[in-house]
Amino acid sequence: xxxxxxxxxxxxxxxxxxxxxxxxxxxxxxxxxxxxxxxxxxxxxxxxxxxxxxxxxxxxxxxxxxxxxxxxxxxxxxxxxxxxxxxxxxxxxxxxxxxxxxxxxxxxxxxxxxxxxxxxxxxxxxxxxxxxxxxxxxxxxxxxxxxxxxxxxxxxxxxxxxxxxxxxxxxxxxxxxxxxxxxxxxxxxxxxxxxxxxxxxxxxxxxxxxxxxxxxxxxxxxxxxxxxxxxxxxxxxxxxxxxxxxxxxxxxxxxxxxxxxxxxxxxxxxxxxxxxxxxxxxxxxxxxxxxxxxxxxxxxxxxxxxxxxxxxxxxxxxxxxxxxxxxxxxxxxxxxxxxxxxxxxxxxxxxxxxxxxxxxxxxxxxxxxxxxxxxxxxxxxxxxxxxxxxxxxxxxxxxxxxxxxxxxxxxxxxxxxxxxxxxxxxxxxxxxxxxxxx
Amino acid sequence: xxxxxxxxxxxxxxxxxxxxxxxxxxxxxxxxxxxxxxxxxxxxxxxxxxxxxxxxxxxxxxxxxxxxxxxxxxxxxxxxxxxxxxxxxxxxxxxxxxxxxxxxxxxxxxxxxxxxxxxxxxxxxxxxxxxxxxxxxxxxxxxxxxxxxxxxxxxxxxxxxxxxxxxxxxxxxxxxxxxxxxxxxxxxxxxxxxxxxxxxxxxxxxxxxxxxxxxxxxxxxxxxxxxxxxxxxxxxxxxxxxxxxxxxxxxxxxxxxxxxxxxxxxxxxxxxxxxxxxxxxxxxxxxxxxxxxxxxxxxxxxxxxxxxxxxxxxxxxxxxxxxxxxxxxxxxxxxxxxxxxxxxxxxxxxxxxxxxxxxxxxxxxxxxxxxxxxxxxxxxxxxxxxxxxxxxxxxxxxxxxxxxxxxxxxxxxxxxxxxxxxxxxxxxxxxxxxxxxxxxxxxxxxxxxxxxxxxxxxxxxxxxxxxxxxxxxxxxxxxxxxxxxxxxxx
Numbered sequence: 001x002x003x004x005x006x007x008x009x010x011x012x013x014x015x016x017x018x019x020x021x022x023x024x025x026x027x028x029x030x031x032x033x034x035x036x037x038x039x040x041x042x043x044x045x046x047x048x049x050x051x052x053x054x055x056x057x058x059x060x061x062x063x064x065x066x067x068x069x070x071x072x073x074x075x076x077x078x079x080x081x082x083x084x085x086x087x088x089x090x091x092x093x094x095x096x097x098x099x100x101x102x103x104x105x106x107x108x109x110x111x112x113x114x115x116x117x118x119x120x121x122x123x124x125x126x127x128x129x130x131x132x133x134x135x136x137x138x139x140x141x142x143x144x145x146x147x148x149x150x151x152x153x154x155x156x157x158x159x160x161x162x163x164x165x166x167x168x169x170x171x172x173x174x175x176x177x178x179x180x181x182x183x184x185x186x187x188x189x190x191x192x193x194x195x196x197x198x199x200x201x202x203x204x205x206x207x208x209x210x211x212x213x214x215x216x217x218x219x220x221x222x223x224x225x226x227x228x229x230x231x232x233x234x235x236x237x238x239x240x241x242x243x244x245x246x247x248x249x250x251x252x253x254x255x256x257x258x259x260x261x262x263x264x265x266x267x268x269x270x271x272x273x274x275x276x277x278x279x280x281x282x283x284x285x286x287x288x289x290x291x292x293x294x295x296x297x298x299x300x301x302x303x304x305x306x307x308x309x310x311x312x313x314x315x316x317x318x319x320x321x322x323x324x325x326x327x328x329x330x331x332x333x334x335x336x337x338x339x340x341x342x343x344x345x346x347x348x349x350x351x352x353x354x355x356x357x358x359x360x361x362x363x364x365x366x367x368x369x370x371x372x373x374x375x376x377x378x379x380x381x382x383x384x385x386x387x388x389x390x391x392x393x394x395x396x397x398x399x400x401x402x403x404x405x406x407x408x409x410x411x412x413x414x415x416x417x418x419x420x421x422x423x424x425x426x427x428x429x430x431x432x433x434x435x436x437x438x
Numbered sequence: 439x440x441x442x443x444x445x446x447x448x449x450x451x452x453x454x455x456x457x458x459x460x461x462x463x464x465x466x467x468x469x470x471x472x473x474x475x476x477x478x479x480x481x482x483x484x485x486x487x488x489x490x491x492x493x494x495x496x497x498x499x500x501x502x503x504x505x506x507x508x509x510x511x512x513x514x515x516x517x518x519x520x521x522x523x524x525x526x527x528x529x530x531x532x533x534x535x536x537x538x539x540x541x542x543x544x545x546x547x548x549x550x551x552x553x554x555x556x557x558x559x560x561x562x563x564x565x566x567x568x569x570x571x572x573x574x575x576x577x578x579x580x581x582x583x584x585x586x587x588x589x590x591x592x593x594x595x596x597x598x599x600x601x602x603x604x605x606x607x608x609x610x611x612x613x614x615x616x617x618x619x620x621x622x623x624x625x626x627x628x629x630x631x632x633x634x635x636x637x638x639x640x641x642x643x644x645x646x647x648x649x650x651x652x653x654x655x656x657x658x659x660x661x662x663x664x665x666x667x668x669x670x671x672x673x674x675x676x677x678x679x680x681x682x683x684x685x686x687x688x689x690x691x692x693x694x695x696x697x698x699x700x701x702x703x704x705x706x707x708x709x710x711x712x713x714x715x716x717x718x719x720x721x722x723x724x725x726x727x728x729x730x731x732x733x734x735x736x737x738x739x740x741x742x743x744x745x746x747x748x749x750x751x752x753x754x755x756x757x758x759x760x761x762x763x764x765x766x767x768x769x770x771x772x773x774x775x776x777x778x779x780x781x782x783x784x785x786x787x788x789x790x791x792x793x794x795x796x797x798x799x800x801x802x803x804x805x806x807x808x809x810x811x812x813x814x815x816x817x818x819x820x821x822x823x824x825x826x827x828x829x830x831x832x833x834x835x836x837x838x839x840x841x842x843x844x845x846x847x848x849x850x851x852x853x854x855x856x857x858x859x860x861x862x863x864x865x866x867x868x869x870x871x872x873x874x875x876x877x878x879x880x881x882x883x884x885x886x887x888x889x890x891x892x893x894x895x896x897x898x899x900x901x902x903x904x905x906x907x908x909x910x911x912x913x914x915x916x917x918x919x920x921x922x923x924x925x926x927x928x
Contacts, residue, residue, distance in 0.1 A: 011514045016548060019519070023547035035546050037488050037555045040594035074597025074912070082924060190611050194592055197609035197893025227892075228612045237612075261609045262910060284606070287592040293576070294586070294886045296593040298822040299893050300609045305915040330592070343919070352592055363542040366590025373521050373544045377590060383521070431925035 013385035020374065020386065024359055028053045030063055035361075041072045042285060043352075043362050047332060054402035055357035055395035060334075068335040075285075075304035076336045078433030083413040090412040097418045098407055100347050102185065103253050103277045104322050111184060111253060113144040115404055116347035116419045117337055119354055120282075120328050121167045121187065121257070123151025124174070125202050125211040125223075126289045126366075127355075127377050128384040134392025135354060136160035141393065142400050147187055147349075150200060150225055152214035153179040165255065168245070170199055171225030173215040180248045187255040187280065188241055190228060193329035194287020196259035196300040199227030201290070203367050208379045235270040242275045253277045255326070260284060260306035265313035272314070272323050280349060281306050283329030288351045288377065290367035303329045304343065311344025311424050332356075334406035344424045357399040358392050471628075471658040473686060473881040475584025478874035481866045482846045484578060485560035488541045490524055490534040496552040497531045519548040565843070566852045568781040573819055574843055577879065580821070581844035584878035586885050601782060601789045602823050604912035610895035626891050627898035628884055630660045630834050632689075632728065632811045633750040634772030653750050655689075655727050659884050660828060660899050663690040663876075664777075664815045664836035665710050670847070670861055676700045678872030679841065680707060685873065686880045691730055691775075691836060694718045710754070711738065719745055730754050730775060734766065743770075752813065756785050760800050767806060775813040776832075780839050781854040782817015790817045791830055798831020798904050807904070819843070821886035831904045844879040845872050 027035060028049040039045035050067030054060060060067050069077045083089075090096065102111040119135050126149065133156055135146040140163045147165040148157070152174020157164055166183035168175050170190075180186055191197060202211075204222040212219040232238050242254050255278035256271040258264065268279050283303025284296060307327050314320035327340040328349035337348040356362065359374045371378025375386030411419060414428055422428070501515075508515035518525040523538045524545065525531045536558075545553045564574040572595075579587050598604045633654035640648040663679050676696055683690035684706045692702065694709040703723030711718040713733045719741055729742055730752040742751055752773035753766055763774065776797060782790040794814055801807040815836035818827055827835050839853065846864045853859035891899060894908055902908075920926040 008511055008513050011508070011511055012517045015508075015514055015517065016519060019548035020544070023550050026550045027547065032550050035543055035550075035555065037541055037546075037557050038543060041596045042592070042594055072595075072597035073599070074916075077597065079920075079923070191609065197611075197895070198889060228610075232612050234612070258611055259609055261611060262908065267611050285593045285597075288590070290588050290590040291592075292586045292588050292886065292889055294822050294889060295893065297595060298605075298825070299607050299890065301606050301910050301915055302597065305910075305919045308919045355591075359547070360591065361543040361547065362591045362594065363540065364589035364591045364594070365540050365542050367588060368540065370521060372590075373542045374547075426920075426922050427924075429923045431920055431923045433926075 009382060010385065013382065017386050017388065020359060021391075024052045025056060028056075028061065028063075028065065030065070038361060040362065042070045042330065043332060043356065044071050048356055048361065051332075051353065051356045051399065052359075055399045058398035058401035058405075060402055060406055068333055070332065074433065075302050075330070076332075076339050078431060079304075079339050080430045080432050081335075081338070081342075081410060081414060082428050082430045084415050088415055090415055090417065092412075094412065094417060096408045096411050096416075097420075098404060098411075100324070100419060102324055104324055105277055106322075108253060108277065109184070109251055113142075113347075115142060115144055115400060116341060116407070117331075117350055117400075117403070118144045118165075118326075118347070119146035120286075120288075120349040120351035121147035121149035121165070121169075121189065121192075122288055122351060122355075122377075123149030123167075123200075123202070124154050124214055125151040125206055125208075125379055128375060128379060128387060129154050129156060130384055130387045130389045131355075131358065131376050131392060132157060133389035134358065134387065134396055136164055137389060137393035138396030138400065139163040141397050144400075145185065148174075148179075150174070150189060151202075151211070153182065154214065158182070167257075168241075169225055170227060170229050171215075171223065173217070173223065173225065177248050180245060180252065183249065183252055185253045185255055185278070186245045186249065187257055187278075188238075188245070188276075189257040190232075191259035191282070192257065192287065193259050193282035193284045193300065193303070194289070195291040195295045196261070196282075196284060197227055198292070198295055198299075200225030203290070205369065206367070206371055206379050208381075211379055235274050238270065239274040246275075255280050257282055260300040260303065260329075262301075264301075264306050265309050268310045268314060268323075268325075269317055269319070272319055276323070278324045278326055279310070280326045280328065281310060281345075282349075283327070286329030286331070286352055288355055288366070303327050303331070303340070307340055307343040307345050308424075308426065315424075334403040335410070337403065338407055338410045338419075338422065339429065341419060341422045342425050342429050344426075346420075346423060354396055354399070357395050358387060471687070473584075473877060473884065475878045475881045476874055478582055478871055478878055480578060480582065480846060481871060482848075482864045484846075485558050485564070486536045486539060487558060487561060487575070488539045489536050489556045489558045490539050490545065491554045491556065492531045492534055493552045494532055496549075500549070500552060519545045519553075564849075566849050566854075568817070568854065569819055569839060569843065569849065576820065577840060577843045578846070580882035581875040581879040584881040586882060586889065598912040601791055601817075602820070602826055605791065605826050605829075606910040606912075607825060607829065607890055607894065608908035608910065609893040625897060626888050627900070628660060628887055628891075629656050629658045629898070630900060631656050632752075632773060632813070632834065634811075635809050637806075637809050653748065655750070657688045657834065659686060659688055659880065660832075660834035660887075661686070661824065661880055661883065662688050662708075662813065662834055662836040663841060664838040665691045665693055665696075666838070666842065667856055667859060667861065668693070669859075670842070670863060671696050671699075672863070673700050674867055674869055674872070675845075675863060676702060677869050678845070678867075678876060680704070681869065681873045682876035682880070683707070685877050688880075689728070694721050697721065697723065708752070711735075725749060728752055728773065736769075739769070739771075752811075760797075763797065763800065764804065767804070767810065772809060773811040773813065775815070775836065777814075777856075778816030779854045779856060780816060780859060783854070790814065791826065794827060794830040794832055795906070801831075802904070821883040822890075824883055825887055825890040825902065826909070828899060828902045829905050829909045833903055840879065841876055844875045846875075 034045045046066040050061045050065040139146040150169035161182040165185040167187045202223040209219045256276040257280040284300045327345040331348045366377040370380040375383040504515040564571040631654040691708045698721045728750040754775040778790040814832040848862035850860035
């Protein structure tokens with residue numbers, strides 16, 4: 001009887017999964033128009049549909065969908081590139097490299113990723129294990145990284161451990177010696193852009209028995225990841241944390257994830273002096289999990305303003321060449337990645353983009369009831385079945401391929417042979433907004 | 439009905455009258471400020487965000503195919519794409535239940551040729567051009583539940599914009615108070631003092647204090663209720679606002695004529711006296727803690743000072759000339775209520791945010807900012823506006839249209855002007871429901887203020903006032919970030 005129940009559930013999941021895949025293919029074709037209620041200012045219907053195309057084909061869409069910018073009226077959406085005249089573009093056969101180092105210090109291990117982006121932290125519990133696996137497999141295929149988020153390290157990720165960043169955040173959920181030892185990079189999360197200064201909150205409905213076991217908590221009880229680290233009040237305290245990590249895993253690179261307050265430049269310098277190799281700045285307009293609306297819209301500055309502030313300050317301090325700046329929080333497209341780099345980042349961290357590639361419509365119901373109706377940000381066993389990890393890994397790999405193509409094309413048109421040459425090149429940007437105003 | 443009690447930070451109330459009664463608390467005593475909320479569902483049908491349309495022939499055909507394909511598993515055949523129950527009514531997809539739709543679009547993604555989800559055009563009739571449908575919907579949620587609106591998948595609005603939208607607040611990476619404590623264990627005070635605050639103490643020859651007691655009123659939240667438009671003044675509305683003000687331990691500003699008409703009075707009401715209210719003092723019941731004047735009237739000010747020496751005087755202005763402010767300051771006025779229209783525009787077309795900053799700066803430069811209290815109203819229609827208005831220089835805000843929206847008041851056309859706007863109160867309005875809605879709204883906004891304060895690492899809202907260094911403006915940030923970029927500033 002149990003087998004029969006399981007198989008019926010499996011059949012139901014397969015049926016809906018198949019139908020969803022058909023929809024992800026059909027809608028971007030535009031033969032039926034665009035879904036009337038899809039999209040918002042930041043993620044327009046075009047951006048969502050074009051991300052689905054890229055996840056399916058590995059190419060940017062060629063049917064007129066706008067795949068480069070949204071309609072937010074500011075930030076990346078009002079910036080463009082000042083491309084060279086066509087006759088000065090690099091040739092199609094010119095070698096263009098997108099690889100970036102993740103450690104620019106003279107010590108510790110060298111890690112280089114072939115594309116200037118990796119996956120951001122999304123915890124087990126906030127997303128399903130299948131989605132985590134999809135991300136890990138795609139990261140392995142691309143030799144880049146994905147991050148555990150603050151929710152522990154499912155055993156199924158172990159085969160991919162060389163491509164998984166372990167996040168240590170304020171709740172310390174799922175943080176163990178071995179999960180730190182697995183990781184080539186350990187990310188200390190001080191704050192996150194979507195809810196800066198507010199910590200995290202996993203609603204009780206999503207704390208299933210498995211999630212609770214992973215986080216060493218009680219099932220069905222809401223979990224607060226407090227803010228801030230109760231043991232950090234200074235750069236020295238932060239250094240102490242770095243030292244703890246280094247004691248457990250001397251090989252690990254240290255990434256520090258911070259939000260974007262007014263003194264982001266000072267925070268970045270402090271992180272550098274505490275020994276971090278990567279400063280991960282998370283702007284307010286991203287975020288995949290649930291957050292108070294007031295926090296997303298109001299607290300902390302958008303990433304577009306934070307990147308140049310940090311980049312210039314580190315330059316002034318003479319330490320920019322020793323630290324890697326990764327930007328996240330509202331980076332949706334390959335163009336956004338390139339613009340972030342031109343503003344001063346070394347690379348970008350993607351979160352929402354990956355979920356959109358897996359079928360997210362950005363409906364925002366991640367925390368409602370059973371969680372995401374597409375099986376992404378949920379721990380519901382039935383809904384989780386909608387995403388199969390092989391399918392997910394393929395979609396993410398395709399998206400990476402499309403981004404790789406676009407980034408190479410951008411560099412080619414700018415006459416640059418390496419993404420590293422684009423860092424801080426605001427002279428290659430053009431402002432398309434209203435005359436220097438809001 | 440589900441009831442919940444929210445625990446709030448400790449509020450110290452020193453030797454003053456309890457606004458809920460006439461008892462005097464002993465000096466140094468404190469109690470935890472609590473605002474009880476309970477679910478208050480809408481009484482006027484509220485258009486759902488989306489509408490679901492299903493092609494009936496298409497659905498019939500689809501069902502037939504499914505039944506044939508999954509004939510051995512009818513459960514699989516009839517399993518529906520919606521997990522929220524839109525197709526779970528007696529007629530399934532033939533009569534979708536729009537009210538259950540959360541706009542996830544899974545149904546239309548699975549069945550692009552059969553199901554369409556549209557934005558509901560009826561929703562566009564909510565509010566007006568300033569009080570947008572999104573804001574109305576947010577206020578409905580807050581007034582219904584008393585909770586903080588939370589959604590997933592990041593921010594989805596415009597990048598920035600004019601007015602409030604072009605401003606962000608700061609956060610701190612490492613300082614307390616912590617978020618796990620701000621709604622309970624740890625103390626964040628949202629109390630503010632209204633009234634005149636002497637810059638220093640004066641002692642007599644014997645070393646005794648001379649007139650040392652400041653005439654301040656402490657409210658546990660930096661939110662007052664402004665007078666509703668005259669066209670809406672009714673027994674029911676006035677009672678709702680008065681009872682909600684009493685429950686929230688704040689003040690309701692009400693025209694003195696309404697006090698007499700509706701036989702209202704008490705320590706939680708601030709009478710608003712118009713220029714033509716010749717017998718205003720005679721109409722008052724009891725001794726109000728503060729009187730608000732709707733314009734300067736020297737004789738009336740003198741009369742109040744003579745008859746009601748313990749009563750603070752507040753002057754209501756529509757952002758007038760600074761020289762006039764100074765004149766009234768010299769006349770001993772220490773509480774100013776700056777009033778913009780319902781769209782936040784001042785008399786000269788400036789937005790309320792800029793006006794507040796100007797007035798605050800003026801008082802700072804006049805070296806008297808700590809002696810005066812600045813209240814503000816007009817255009818403050820979201821929880822974030824309270825925090826932003828205080829950062830710009832207000833001590834407290836007085837809510838107007840936000841309260842009306844919480845009560846599901848209909849807006850007829852553009853409702854910008856205080857005198858001529860047309861609002862419609864719901865016919866089924868009851869006092870009990872109204873009080874719950876307004877109380878819920880205030881509780882939700884206070885909790886959101888706590889979020890902002892917590893993120894900034896501030897333990898009291900008094901310290902937020904005029905903290906311009908903790909604010910970020912789009913114009914400034916853009917200039918800093920983009921000034922070297924071609925095309926910027928042209």
